[in-house]
Amino acid sequence: MSEHILSKDLQPKTNRWKFLLGELKPKGKLLTPFNIISVPVILLGLVLIIIRFWKGLSSITNLSQEVPWGLWIGFDVVTGVAFAGGAYVLTFMVYILRMEKYHSIVRVTVLNGFLAYLFYAGALLLDLGRPWNVINPIIGNSFGTSSVLFLVAWHFMLYMLAELIEFSPAIAEWLGAERARRILKSLTIGAVIFGITLSTLHQSGLGALFLMAKGKIHPLWYSEFIPILFFVSSIFAGLSMVIFEGSITHRVFSHQLAKGNHKSHDQILRGLAKICSVAMFAYLFLKILDLVHGHHLSHLFTSWGAWYLVEIIGFVMIPMFLFIRGVKTGEPLIIKIASLMTLIGIILNRLNISVIGFNWMTVDRYIPTWMEFEVTFAVLFLEIWIFRWVLHRLPVLRPIEEVVKSQNIERS
């Protein structure tokens, strides 16, 4: 027994570098369809990013004096962060409400959330005209504390730290650092509480960014309640992302899952679908309230109104009913379709506010260049690469006991 403990403590230290080097090697097949598509996209994206920093934003974007924020902010940052909302909702359910049923998907969701923040919020750097000054609001030489963006920027950073702490036990397990794991694990609850508070504020804060653009955003989308609408929609946006991402990772990484897990995953899906439908009902209620309260009903009969109804009926109401149906029948496929539709609805909503309905009265419409889309896909693919790299190595999907067991077997 004592020998076993001794080996457990010594072995990782002596072999850590060898172990890390070994982990860098690719695992799995190299010539998969995803790799064949994503590698050229990422490489081209890097070239475009170099051109952008060399020749300025207009070299690869269609941004203008009238449209200061385009696809990179509207999709990468504003939509991406809503998609990453699953992490705070799930940690709330598991660590605050103690719904143990969802414990098995917390790690993968937090990892996904962390990477989403790292890459999509990181894409913000590409959009900054003077990125070398990005540290100014951080190091304290000029705090613009009256700015919503100041708040959002700080919350992004602090929340990434909170998510890293939430995820860190998995890193410690991977490295076999048992003592560190115990210490990091003890920080989880604090990080969770801090993280949920930060998320509440920056999910709504992203909406509050657009409050001063009154008169520029189409009245059907501008509302003084944008912060609340952003917060409520981030709940079902995040959970839909969990459902959608889960349905893919469970297929790709099915060998990592314990036997009982597939069955319990359907149970999890049903639970998440239930929460989504309730949150979407609340959201729809708020939307209708806002529509009537703001006296915007006349706008409904314009072409903008039709587009608004596509978003609200087609991609909020219908997926809500699909979720309800999925809960009743327990059919995973319906729930997955509903989650995909919800995600499209969130993309529409965020883009309608930040890009499509922005400066809606001007004649010259902003249409992103193909290069803006290209860079967006490059960022997305790069994130998936890192996500996959981590899933192949760290104990994220596998039940924790199994990992410990397998590591003990490897070491003994």
Add this chain to the structure above:
Amino acid sequence: MSIDRREFLKTLGVAGASLSGVSALGQSKPESHSEEFYAILHDITLCEGCQECEFACAVANSLPEPSDYPDSEVKRKLKPDQYSVINAVETSIGEVYTKQQCMHCAQPACASACLTKAMEKHEEGPITWDGDKCMGCRFCMLSCPFNMPKFEYDSNNPKIGKCQMCFSRLTEGEIPACVENCPAEALIFGKRSEILREAHRRILDDPSNYVDHVYGEFEAGGTSWLNISPVPFEELGFNTSMDHKPYPELTKGFLYSVPSVFVLWPALLLGLREATKREPENNELEVEE
């Protein structure tokens, strides 16, 4: 000819100003540590569209001189390297000239939007931009109700260009270059309350030549650039539907709620976590027994 005319108008202006009890408008020197914002009035009825202000602006800010002319067929736009623009507008009473530049709001959206304090409102009234602080996020452009800050999209070291109300000249006791060089006396400079009083006086004295609206008195909560016009401002393409409240107030409610959420949420979450505990004491007791 133009100088004669200029001198004549200047005398007339000074005479008129002294008669009305306003001391030497257009010539008043800024005092240090002012408590009230300075303001500039553009009297559209006097403007002749000569572009002297544009050229003076270019010289004062070391910008390229404008190469095009006011033309009612074309809408000239502000550019990162052009802080002031005169446009000819065809109206019901014929062609009139409008001047566009940063309005220098009393409570500016851009400065409250700036997370690095690169956009700064000075106690003299001007809003200036500091390139050492700015990170180029363009949130000021998104927030500005007048769409005034312009960004150099074609540069790898882009700057935000906009009228700074000649802040460096003000600190040296000079008046803004455009006001100083206006031959038609269409621009006057002074303390905001005085300028506002003068604007209303002109409207009252000659109601047939002015519409009763000082653009900038209430728009966006009040601005340092004021305009009076012979035709309704809608005809001139001015945005007349904007809020009369300062724009930063739109985010105040949200920002005020932040500290409360920061105090309430953790307490609430901890409370919920305690409330959902499944009788852990009993289990512990059992173990101990």
